[in-house]
Amino acid sequence: MADKLTCHIVFQTHWDREWYLPFEVFRHRLAQVMDRIVSGLETGELKQFVLDGQMAALEDYFDVCEGAMKEKVLHLIEEKKIIIGPWYVLADEFLVSGESLIRNLEVGMKLAGQYGESQKVGYLPDTFGHVSQMPQLLKGFGIGNAILWRGIQARTSEFNWESPDGSRVFTAFLPEGYYQPLLNEDNVEEQMKTYVEKVTPYATTSHILLTNGGDHLMPKHGDLMGRIEDLQGEVEYISSTYEEFLASVQAEISADLPLYVGEMRSNEHIYVLPNVLSTRSYLKQQNQEMEDELTGYAEPLAVLCSKGKYPHRYLEESWKLLMQNQPHDSICGCSIDEVHREMETRTMMLKQRLESIQMGSLSHAGVQDPMFSGNGARKPFEDNSVFTVFNPHPRSFKGWVSGEIWLKEDRTFHLKDHTGKFYTPVIKNKRSGRHFASPLDAFPDFKEGTFYDVEFYVEHLPGTSLSSFRVEAGEYEELLEAKGEAVENEFYSVELSGDGTLVLVDKETRRRHAGLQRFYSSLDAGDEYNYSPPVNDVKTYAERFSSPTVRKSSGVQEMTYELKLETPAGLDETRTGPSDGSVMTTIQIKITLRAGDRKMYVAYTIDNHSKDQRLRVQYPLGGSTRYTYSDTAFDVVKRTARKEEQFHAPKQNEVPVVVEPSLSFVRSESGFTFYHRGLQEYQVTSLGEQDALDITLIRSVGWLSRDDLRTRGGGAGPSMETPEAQCIGRYTFHAAFEFTPDKGLGRVATDAHVYRVPPRIYPGETQENELTGLVEFDNEEVQWSSLRRVVDGVELRLWNPTDRVQPVTFKSHAEGIERVDFLHERLNTVENAADQLNPKEITTFLLKGGRNA
Template structure:
């Protein structure tokens, strides 16, 4: 039998974490040293080509600080295709950021790469902790027909076909030994190269092998690297300096027809850790990120699209996207870095929030809804109160439900509200306070104005899609809340009682069904690290108990009820030094809960403030489902994924392995029901959940906090080895006060599309802004008539208006566009904005699980 002759493509690369076990600026200084060495090696012909990790942020970071001569040299090498760049802006975690963020990541990354040279057309995903189901569709939308990945893949073949739920597919290269292979840096590289080939060729379906020579933050050693390759080539194995694109070209030339096919998301830990509990590490970072994503895609871009004609802050927005995405690399958003790194992330989020608020105010001023200057022409001037205000509905669907927000008036008074059509509304006053309003116009001195701030809530029927609707404060009476000591809250939908253990008993009036034990909080020990949950041998579980007596605030008509109560957990202060069980010292963690029920919505909303004083613990909230379930659904990037309920949990892992994954990801909602019995859960930033079996029913558990003090440890029960440097991270214990927004409702026969829409409105509710939009033609710029179809972006690009839609259902969905303006043309485009087809009319069909982008033109 003739032996195969293999060709091993050696790709010189470095995997660059912007921040991880060192803070960003320290890594950047190291980056300058590494890139200087790369440039020198290429110019000396020691290297033929070098891949700069597939992300443009590293190049930008370098160009910001390098000397002019080095900038000229590196840009010259990029133009000569000696340094390979693109396609991503950063190598993001896929489960902890939105699908829209992943699209903009590719869009901006490829734009920058093509500005400096040419982007490599490779779906490079070397170190993500698992992969979302729609990644093949996203890559294909930018003309990329391949992926190179490591974690999450359970395959005995290094070549496979990966299919998204819509049928899009990419040739995928699985790296069975991972990307971290600095083989030629070793003194005994000949032996190491031979050993590497023996390991990977058993996975290969062709004679083309891949060696990703390099590793995290590593530079190639000085010396003739190309000569080293030639030194060990033989008749059986040829080593060639290559790129990922050249390797893929060789691979495609001899691929067999029957490659294994993998569908949907990839989260297997058979070959490599997927580190699943990063879904809940430092959950405050996840909250902040989702808040900023919603501010950017939910309010800022749609508001600018609705109000701006001609002048559009395109660069400002692109730089804002880049600032957001600098928090998205897996070591950043996953919360598995040094404390310094995560403090800097919070600063980025703070700065981004300031930017987006300013851009929103600019949009309103540009449209004449309000003025930034005393001398402006808008009706509303900077120091005027909210006697006239607007409500912005950014969604492409009409809104039916409650509007909640704050207005301020110069006088403390009773009032009603009236809309542009003369319809009156009686608002409920949730709270009020006397305070000072501050304004700083462009052409006047800053001043404080005394006034009363009202947190109002009122119900609307059919608030137009993509609109600014004006409301006036008029003579009339508000609805005030009556306060009483009571453990029962009651509206048209439900009757809820707070039990002594702090759980809720819910009676559903429509069906007569009762759910018990809802929204109870408990803590157990966690002696893991920032990557992985690990219980000690002698664990202890502590449930909350009611502290004091609940308070109910209810409107006169009974349509709004607020239920306030406080729980206390008497917890071990930490684990013992041997990490086998708890210390004897106890501390008290306090949980303050406000539950809101409304007759205008089936959703039960809660604001939960946790004052955490315990270390080495995991805090969860529980929802008994009233039945046993076989599966759940939760949303990820452009998909709602059906997941088997994994009820068997293991705690002891073999060496270099993880225990089987039982926690699941969720961006904004979880559907846990069987035959119409169960719970729908909505949240911001609580992205890890698990189904836990009980005697008579299953329980949905959602992780709120993980308190851990180490970046990585190598003595965990649940993972058989370290995942990074063993550094202490005391701020990862999450001591202090944290506030969470969450909601739930009993299962009601809704479809996944209906729940996705409800979750989007929960995350991005219509918002109150100061100003007067009457006569500005700012109503219903675009609307679609199918609530199963979701939207992710409504924005301008290069003077054109784009709307991105997606179908979460298993069925094809038809829908129609409409507008308050005349639509002259609708063109369906790819994600890269290349033209696909022009619609003959204002109707279209969206296939199951399909993402579609539309360019809209108006007369």
């Protein structure tokens, strides 16, 4: 280490797009901050300024600034005085998909390249922990470093961080965080001396970093460069950038830096705010629905059907709209109510957009005709006497297809595919109603008809294909009411017990699982960031309300029942126990079992009236559980079951984290698997002789942040009331569970993906030979996350969730297949349409030439 310490001062502002103020208010503030940044750079008061690594902030500013200011900013970017990129937004890493993180970097670096040059820095200063595969994601974009704060357990401010696949990035830790506007203070010398004394013990080189700025702050007016000159002494202070700091540090680091592998979720050093995993869970559900619409349906369908009219820009703008809901203070649900209402509006807009893109793709392929007088197949007012099933997965599908069709006449029918094979559908419900259509060349109108909720079992749908089915005269099955309080298939018998829980008997093992699906509520005196039970907590359990309704057919059985949950209305005035009054929350549960399917499908509809509570559903695991597995971005992580819970946090600390993240599934070591959408927080708890998996459904809290929590020793943001975070109202969540001890984790991940993105019914008819077999791969354990058109062909992204090498063989019409990085730079050619994925590897393949490629 050199004799003299160098402190790199990076002028920056951390820009939460929305948080304790709504977006438009923050945008106006951004315009004021940008005025100061530009003037400071033009007068020489500032040498350089880092715009927080988020391109969305720059786009937001350009949307409203005057043309002259935009030209000034672009000139400063060109001169590398305003530093931009690489992200589009600073997303929460655990609440969005891995593909969303890749597109975030892709869009951010593309925009930065249009305006100038992106900084090559994995800048993640404020996300609430870090996923295990982040080093691999950064390396795939040519970024070999990271700058982090939360989630780190490091003893030094420099270390190497490694993904499970072995990808490694040099990492700088911010021991005192990014919020350091010290040059804005009057007593600068004293502030700087104190800061240097705090961070120097962590340093392994002669270079330390000061991120001068903070949330939504502008630099102080005055001769800031002169202030830096006045500070010179035992420490050399220089105006710098993150790239310059990292280069200086890496020139001095030793070869034996500490190595950290995998996730970063430690709160030993600073809060990680773990219960944002369940705050406003409806937002998590909506986000996953839109991620699935984009990657699961809109993009693959456009590849299959676009015929030269692939909506590149339309889809990219859709991604940007989705990502505007994914910043850590947005998707985490820890902002004011107005922010989250606006998020729901964005979701509504995105849903409309993606539905339209899908219909447009079908029109391009001639499956539908938007013209009343056109020559295409299905006209706008024609019913679904012929309909099409889309399998979006690049692997064949076998199982149940569900959806809705409408017919002009109420009649019985069976289905026939293009080979002449007949299918007997199960009609779950039917209703009379009106079909609405608005042709491009005629007046909008309604047509009377009957709508059918249908399910039918198929033996084979080719990978990434459209398959047509015709309604023909015949007999269908209906779900008919039956006696009893149980449903079954060849795998399970499931009975509703007197206390409102389920008793499941595994017919193969004869093992009996009792007490499943118990709903309970406990008080929550926390805020949008952290759960915190009051001193005088009250736990209440849902009770059975009435006899269930059971409906059966030969292939599908369904049981619907209702529970009531009487809870305290909320907390008392001291927030130490329950209020005097009580309220009634009702929970309607629908259970579906299907022949040939080991999953038990569940829908929970909760009419919540309880404030200041945490509502959970519990599944006993039948014994002691040492660990669980759950999925995150491009990984399946083994997690030690942390059953010891603490409730008294020292000042400026959180209690140890006991809740865990999950994108799509949780699996216990005994083989119980819980699949879900949007229920992303779980915990292993003790029930005496056995453990249980507890899934958080709703957290009802009324404050953005408070400083009187038992589980966190201080505030985490402004103390502002957020009454809509109490989640009073009606919510429906979907899940499934199964007992399959012998199923591998890769196959579990595959089933979770199909659960989230099942085959879908669309109106219209297709020619089978034209819209089938775009691409298939043969390994059931390998996962896919992207299937879309890019400039040079069709991108297929695969990842290996297992600890074993996984071979893959492709079947497609492509003339050639290449491995590329995330920027689509060629790595090598795939010979003979066969390759392999190393353990935990993410790989992007480019299909070139041939039909649809």
